[in-house]
Amino acid sequence: MPIFQSSTFAFEDADQGAARFSGKDSGYKYTRIANPTNAALECCIAELEGGAAGLATATGMSAISTVFMTFLGAGKHIVSTGSVYGPTRTLLENELTRFGVESTFVDTSDVKNIKAAIKGNTELIYIETPANPTLSITDIAAVAKIAKEAGALLVVDNTFCSPLLQKPIKLGADIVLHSMTKFINGHSDVVAGMLVASTLELRNKMHKVICQMGGTIDPHQAWLVLRGVKTLALRVKAAQASAMRLAEELEKHPKIEWVKYPGLKSHPQYELAKKQMSGPGAMISFELKGGVKAGKTVMDSVSLSTLAVSLGGIESLIQHPASMTHASMGPKARAEAGISDGLVRFSVGCEDYDDIKADLWQALDKI
Numbered sequence: 197m198p199i200f201q202s203s204t205f206a207f208e209d210a211d212q213g214a215a216r217f218s219g220k221d222s223g224y225k226y227t228r229i230a231n232p233t234n235a236a237l238e239c240c241i242a243e244l245e246g247g248a249a250g251l252a253t254a255t256g257m258s259a260i261s262t263v264f265m266t267f268l269g270a271g272k273h274i275v276s277t278g279s280v281y282g283p284t285r286t287l288l289e290n291e292l293t294r295f296g297v298e299s300t301f302v303d304t305s306d307v308k309n310i311k312a313a314i315k316g317n318t319e320l321i322y323i324e325t326p327a328n329p330t331l332s333i334t335d336i337a338a339v340a341k342i343a344k345e346a347g348a349l350l351v352v353d354n355t356f357c358s359p360l361l362q363k364p365i366k367l368g369a370d371i372v373l374h375s376m377t378k379f380i381n382g383h384s385d386v387v388a389g390m391l392v393a394s395t396l397e398l399r400n401k402m403h404k405v406i407c408q409m410g411g412t413i414d415p416h417q418a419w420l421v422l423r424g425v426k427t428l429a430l431r432v433k434a435a436q437a438s439a440m441r442l443a444e445e446l447e448k449h450p451k452i453e454w455v456k457y458p459g460l461k462s463h464p465q466y467e468l469a470k471k472q473m474s475g476p477g478a479m480i481s482f483e484l485k486g487g488v489k490a491g492k493t494v495m496d497s498v499s500l501s502t503l504a505v506s507l508g509g510i511e512s513l514i515q516h517p518a519s520m521t522h523a524s525m526g527p528k529a530r531a532e533a534g535i536s537d538g539l540v541r542f543s544v545g546c547e548d549y550d551d552i553k554a555d556l557w558q559a560l561d562k563i
């Protein structure tokens with residue numbers, strides 16, 4: 197796919213320009229509205245997700261804010277997973293409240309909590325599964341039923357799985373979104389997002405808003421993601437195989453308090469993970485017996501893995517959600533969401549398994 201590195205598209209004549217703006221001619225006009233490279237990426241991810249159409253966005257947060265700005269407004273209500281990516285929660289709690297939007301955060305791994313939180317003005321049910329960083333899992337099909345009964349739309353953040361491991365639209369979701377910064381691009385060199393709608397009508401509603409809000413992806417960025425996605429299956433399968441082994445070994449390590457990984461029988465939603473995901477993924481959360489202090493020692497002592505936020509790249513990354521990705525949520529919201537101060541998050545990369553393990557184990561020895 198070429199990079200259409202062009203902000204604008206020449207019209208044959210004034211009538212053609214007018215026809216493009218009136219919608220009679222579907223040709224390209226301006227890159228904020230649509231661009232051929234962006235369109236290729238939108239088709240690719242929409243097909244992988246089994247959706248009707250995609251909208252590529254500048255970042256994952258741009259995809260999330262577009263969904264909120266499209267479907268929420270003064271007097272509208274959203275029910276969301278409590279343990280979501282920190283800025284998703286703070287966007288709702290700190291910014292959208294200024295526009296009269298109400299939000300309720302619950303532990304969506306028990307769908308009864310969603311049912312109890314629904315009100316007459318609930319427009320959206322928003323779930324992140326597996327959740328960042330608790331890796332709690334929500335039953336997408338069960339929530340889709342609840343959303344339908346309530347007349348609300350179900351939006352799923354599928355970032356932790358990628359479409360390779362989970363296809364929420366097939367389970368009844370209305371909209372799926374991604375931070376493509378993560379597994380879909382996979383090389384830690386791009387920030388990008390994607391919205392996939394189950395119907396063209398939903399896509400068109402969001403397209404109108406994104407054109408006005410301006411969160412469109414840049415074509416060069418879209419091209420890099422198109423290149424990255426070609427190896428999605430190879431990367432995710434390799435990282436996942438290492439993650440499974442690493443989680444099992446970590447669980448046996450004497451300095452580890454607990455490990456949370458969807459592939460472990462000890463995961464509270466192990467059976468559900470097996471049912472709705474085609475694999476447990478490459479994200480592991482754990483806590484050390486020495487709590488935050490021991491966690492810091494490990495993070496400061498790794499050398500093959502990188503101490504950095506983000507996830508889903510070919511490089512293994514380690515980080516501390518309470519002081520980094522989820523710091524903005526504040527201690528109360530973190531406690532409610534089950535994000536303990538000692539939780540360490542590990543994004544398993546595609547390095548050789550023995551190297552990843554040796555590096556982490558020498559860091560554990562430093563405690």
Ligand code: LCS
Pocket residue numbers: 255256257258281324328353355356374375376377387388389505506507521
């Ligand atoms: N959704 C999830 C589940 C995420 O993990 C992130 C970013 C976003 C949305 C937002 O995407 P972005 O705008 O960054 O492309 N998560 C990050 C993380 O855990 N560490 O650094 C970024």
